[in-house]
Amino acid sequence: MGGLKPQAAIWLLLLIAHTQAVRENPLKDPRICGRPQCDSKSAKFNYGEQLYKYQYTVAVRTEFAGSGDNSSDLLLKSDLEIFFPKPCEGYLRINDAKLYDTLDELNDNESDSSEKTKEYDYYDNLANEESESQNYDNMHPKSSDFNVDLTKNLLRFAFHDGLISEVCPQEQETPWVLNIKKGILSAFQNTMMRFDVDANTTETDVSGQCQVQYALEDTDSSYVTIRKTKDINSCRQRYATHSVLQTTPYTFRDDKTIWPILKSQSHCNLTIDNNVYKEIKCLETHLLVPFSNASSGALTTSTSRLKLDGVESYSAGEFLEQNPELVERRATLVFDHTPAVKPSHDEIKAARELLVEMCRVGFPNIQREFIDVFTNFLQTSKSLDYKTLSVLLQRSASTCEQGRNHLLESLPFIGSTASYKVMRDQIINEKLTKQMAHDWMTALSFITRPDEETLETFHSILEYAKNRLDAEYTLGATAVVHSFCKHHEACEENLRVQQIINLLETEFLNLYNLFKGERRTRERMVILLKGLGNIGVVSSAFAEQLQWIIREDEAPVDIRLHGILAFRRVDCARHRSYFLDNYGNYTLNSELRIYSYLQAMRCPDYISVGVIKSILEHEEINQVGSFVWSHLTNLAKSNSPVRIEAQGLLLNDELSERFKMDIRK
Template sequence: MKLLAAFLLLLVTRVNDLVVEDTGDDAKWFSEAVQEHDLYFRYQHGAVTDLYPHEEEEAVATNFKRGILSSLQMTVSPTSDMDIIVSEVDVSGECDVKYSMEMDPNPLITKTKMGCHANTYIPYLPHSYYTNTKANSHLPFMKNSHVCHIHGKEGTGPRGDIDVAGGGGMWEKVICSEEVQVHHHLTPNSNRSSLATVSMSSTLMLEEGPKPMDGNFSNGDVLRKTVSLVADLKAAVNFAEMKKLSNQNVKEQLDSVLESLSTSEDSEPDDLRPRLFSTLVHLLSHLNVEELEDVWSSSSSENTHRKILVDGLLVCDANPCHSLVAQLAQDQGMLSQGQLNMWLAGIHMHTSAHLEFVTKLLVFSTISFKSALLPLRSFLEYVDQQVGVSCGHGKTRQQQEHIKLVMRALGNAGVFPSKDFPERCYLNRTLSPELRIAALQSYRRSGCSGVEAPWKLLEDGREKSEVRIAAYLALVPCATYTSGFFTRIHKLLQQEKVQQVYSFIWTHVKNLVDKPGPSKHDQELSKLARQHTLPNKFNNDAFRTSGNFRYTHFSESMNLGGSVDANVVFSHESYVPHQISANLTLDLLDNSFNFLDIGGEFSGIENLIESYFGKDAYFSNKDVLKILHNLRPKRNIVHEDKIQEFQKKFDTKKKNQLEWEKNEEEAKPSFYVRMFGNEILYVENMLQHSPAQLLYQLIQELSSPKTFKILDQEYMTPTLLGFPLRLKVNATASVSLQHELTFRSTKNLGLQLEGSLTPSVVAAMDEMLLVDAFVSSSGLRRSSTQVAKTTIGGKFLVQENEVVEIQLSVPNSEVMKMSSSARVALLNSDGKWVEPKSKTVPVESCIDTVSEMVGLEVCTSLSHGQYEVDGELVTAEPSEMNFLIKKTDSFNYYKLYITQQESIIEALFDTPGSSIDRKIHFLFNVNPDREGGYIVVRGAGYGIKGQYKDSDGYSGLQLEYLQESKVSGELEISMKKQVESLRQEYIPKFLVSVGPDKFTLEGKWKHMIDEDTKNLEASWEIEGAWHKTEPNMVTQAFGRVSGTFMTGQDNFKLDLNTEYGSESSDSHSITLTLNNNHTLHGDMSIFAGYASLQISQIPAGITMEYESRPDLFELNTNTSLQDTQVSSQVVVKNVMSTAVQDTQLTLSLASKQLDIDYKASGIYKVSDNGFQAEAELNFDSSFKSKFLIMYLFEDEPLHVLAGLHLTLNDFIFQIGHSIDMSQPDHLLITYSACKVQDLG
């Protein structure tokens, strides 16, 4: 191989005879590929800026040369006393590199990569780029280290520049090493050992070669292709995959896999089928159109093969697969409508999908926009004609619903027939809000629309709030491109009078400021939004007002984060949210993935809710219905939009409009799911879908094993020599539902359904960490498998639209079995995966707690591999876990027989054939007034009887549990209600007894609200008792809580008393009292109150009293514990005055038990011309102290006073003076000093 380097002066050098030390065919091919073409590159100031590879050179060879040049690159001149950190571009991308130098004795340069902005390849996932300040090219749970040691000969230049004349210094050797550690995904910075480690090293040795040619080289055909030093991962990996398959007979492998999948349908569920299916999809994606058609034709005699092929083709992401799917759609019966719809709905997830293939599918199918929403430019003209200029105005409801679905389809595509296309719909007020919102949401894929029309809706207060909010969300993507966007929003909110609109925009803007994401767009939005302060002038009740909710988290160290955005939009016509949506965005590897959107519309759902509680409804309840009606806003207010609705009735299309008005209040909840911004599921009206019908269709669909791919993804990043480090995840599942079903009509319009279902699920996941050096590969594979299987069956008998008999069959001893296993294998140099040998130690356990009741027990077993490392046993994979539910008895089915006659419902449960009598008889009788009834349950040796009542003044349930006809347990739950004018009283009761043990809880609650003064008075009393009898011991407890609560405009009072103990005659108490009053004396407000807490068991207590007025604040506290009391007093005068302020503080502590009597006090007074400070501290009779200092100066007349007093037990020191000229013709000068000390 020759490497040709060009300085600015076009100096050229060569490196010859690159040898790859391996003798295999791959090694020979790689050696020839590397040496076949010379590589020209531009070398400026120690940096390799551009490469000029030959057009026919394979990407794997160019990447290898990129790695060599990256090792030789050095862009700075380090010194021995200082490290230098710079940003460089090399094979790994843009990296932060630290250079350090030492002389030993020749120069040794150490080049350490601190991290790289991601040069990664993530196939098949749409994403957007974001900038993270911390460079990190690997996943959060990968830790990477990369170091190069550059050894120089004596006389090497400052950057190690290659001396083409041969007289200067040279770099003698470059040794590079790289290590990638894979940690547990939840503990990326853990100190524990890594799960896997990949180590690579390379050594470049300088050898003598031919002298370089003189002169410049030609810039002709050799330099046609220009690339950077960054590795081309995609091209290299695609070439390697194709080369690997070209050496194998793909057709033979495909036939073998098809045969194995076909024969595995009747076998027990294991991991073979999903892994075979994954191989099938991989092989199909590497065949051309002719080869695929040949495979299809050759499988014509085997119907099973064709079913398997169809499943594989529908998930195959390659143009030939899509072409064959389009061709099969033309043949009647080759693809079911459901299969075609699912393929079309998921077409966005295919990176190779071409519109021509999708167009063929639509031409030859009956697919509607309701089933699959497609971004097809070829249908835009058709769509434009269908929607029309009026956007469906005057058309039937069904036609308008179709247009709404068209708008959702265009939103998926992000394209429109014309720039003003959505405006036709959302600016037309005569259309339904749902259609207008769908038109506004159609901008979501195209980003900033750049149109002014949504502002018209947002700034029009007459518009419906949900439409205005949708207009705002359509405008937000333009915020960073529109000058003064948030200034305009700020002005709008200053004048906004609609609470729903204001609260939503306010919370959304606030979240943009407080919780921005890491993307450049989010950061810029946050910067712009914080320029204005938005006042919150409405009460944002999350259960009544529209709002935006956002949670974001991003870890700079892990380069990983995410955000959850939720929007709740209320309408002024309902207490149920009109729209709810949530979005999950993942921020990973400098890319933002709009992973998941879910949401729905729930207009009219309040009518459906209230219908369940209305008269003669299933949950008829007048109280609940009244509460729901009170939640509704007042609908008799005339709004501007209502006037327009009345005007619609006189439209020329009166008949169609009346049809719309008739259905406008109908509940029509819809639901959607979007992944990566693409709508993959949309249910127009969830109430129109029959669960039974969906279940039947599902059973038919899964009658034969259905295999599908859950995940097939790969993450790649370059290593030091340009070879890709590949992290591959492949997850496949197989689901089958074997069934035997018979339907038979019986007398009295009856129906009998009998049969069995045997569902089984197998999920297999393979995770591989692989370094593909093309000559040789090394890697680690973890394979996990989850299996679940059960068999259920029975008989359902229906007569006169009522279920009268149910039999649930459990024919097998193993009712349900689930297992999970994981294995680890290493890739040897010969390309074979080998599992390390280990010992396994299983642990088994069973739980038979419910065996007597239902005849089943639960068993689990767990095993892990054990390895000996440095003399210690280490537990690791392989691992296996089994979960089993099995029968403990000989019965074959559970039987439930039901009869209903007017107000009586009777049921019988049994396990025929069992050695244990589990027969249970149920009887439920409703009283004629439908306000109550009684319940009877009888079993073998036990029974339950009781009654319930539900009326306006009483609701309750009373049950007795009997064993051998004797009462051994009771349960009573009741609530009495009494209403007298403004006063309401509730009396709850709860009682449970089991044998001699009893627990009771009774209480009373009263409250009254004065509608005029808004004063509230409430009182309550709750009493409970517990009695438990044990051998030689009786345990009992008692408790009571009572209190009163009063509040008004100027007062507040709370009294709370708690009593507890073993019995009421010997109880302890905790009392809490709070009181606060506000009074006015003229213009002066006075606040006064107290708080008290007393505990009798310790005993302890605290009492606080306070008074506050403009010129005084006083606080008194008294705390007691046992016989110790602590009291304090704080008085502050002239609090609000800037002139004179006085403060007084007193603190005392007394305890007879400890024989202490402590006291501390302080006084502080200050004015403009004097101050006084006094402090006193006494400890019983053993220590007494006092400190006093005062100062006064008045100039007219002159009065100067100063003094100091100090007392410490028997030591007294006092000094002071006074000059007083306040009396006419009289001057008084006083000086005093005193010192007293007891000398004993």
């Protein structure tokens, strides 16, 4: 390196760093939202380097259709801008947003313009003042706060000739605001190959992954109108449940789907003028099928309209200089079901009143309405923040006789970040019985969508659990970290996940280095390895040390076995060769060889299958060979994705005769 010139050395280091970054994730560029390659040839759309101003209106009405004028309405009006400083990247900016709790403002906008002019002539400015006063009266009380939240941040998105594959919001963007912006961009999405050719395809937008049909409605020399129909019943990734229990979504075959509770329809009319959206009108209806008759019943109707209001010039280069180039986070257009936490005085008061009501109808004389009161209390408490919920718990003993007990029993089922923090405080400060603390940790292990704040909460619990034999604390907390990793790509790069991993790994290595055969220390090391196995993430340095321990003859066998199990959720291909070597080591403990074989079979490829076959042909330990052969036989008959590889191994008749006679199998 000393013979290189300084400038050449710098370029070499930059080249190495760039090569490493590409190797880590070749399909993502940290400076680009969406896929790196942009193909702008023969495009359907032609958005230039200009600001496209749109008026956006969405009206939602929920009513019992056919039962008179009895409805709940909500109207959103906003002005927004969409612009494309890069060929395949756009930005959405909301400049003004107003929220109304009636649809009168929508009807006023659609009334005849000549009548408005006539009214102005008669009453001059007085009519305008009355109109502004009426608009203010109809405005939702949260409209001002709503406007602040919606206009705070830009939204960056990928735009590949109509396909919006990814949005890249800023880190501080809240889920509910992002969902509204996803809804706006979903209307902009068009995945047709050409405007003049009808298309049937599958799209991913705020409704989920749905089947969509495009049909040409009308055309002229400068514009086309396209009808877009979405089959809501075919949508996947659409629904979510708010429950303390973890569930796994299952996609049924189309001919085996259950009877839908909602009868939904969705279609849009897209008007494109000179390869730019001129107007988008959408209608979506949801009818509750039970207790409905034809079109009557509980009905929600949503109508939206995007209308081009003008075009302005701007400097794309200046905009890019003033805004961060690196992508902070990525997401699809799919709706984010993370609940918002914004407590109000009414909710605090309602939670206190429901707690008093639970005391009245609950223990010791439990009445039938207790379950309804309990459910309402859980729903109300979900919106309380940490400070409010802590105060409610502190005052619960004086609120009513059983108030504290009712609140403690409710905390695991509230399912909010605030409730996890309150439970952490009670556990760490040992303000409850050990049995209740264990029950809480068991319940908390089923958290479905933990956030980073929740990880910080459980990091505190893991620190409290140091050198404790209570497995509930470590195993429950690590199960929550695994749930976080299921919903966050590259979670091993998350700082809070790294802190938790480092905490567990450091404690294990400290205990192992000082281990002299104590039962208590050995049990704690097993718990730590199980916890790391729960998460499915280990550091490279710790993986090397653990692999050395697995091969260390002086280490206890149970520690070595659980060391192998600690890799059960780690990237299989990364450590496959190590476990194949263990399996092929005939001098190794038989149980260790079997566990290593099972680990390698999580991700078999052509080469590893050949290695396993070669080891079987020269197997010296009948116990290991019989287990492997019986496992392959069962695997070949199952629906496992690796059954094809297993069937290929079973073609050897000599191996079949050799291992099938072991009486233990």
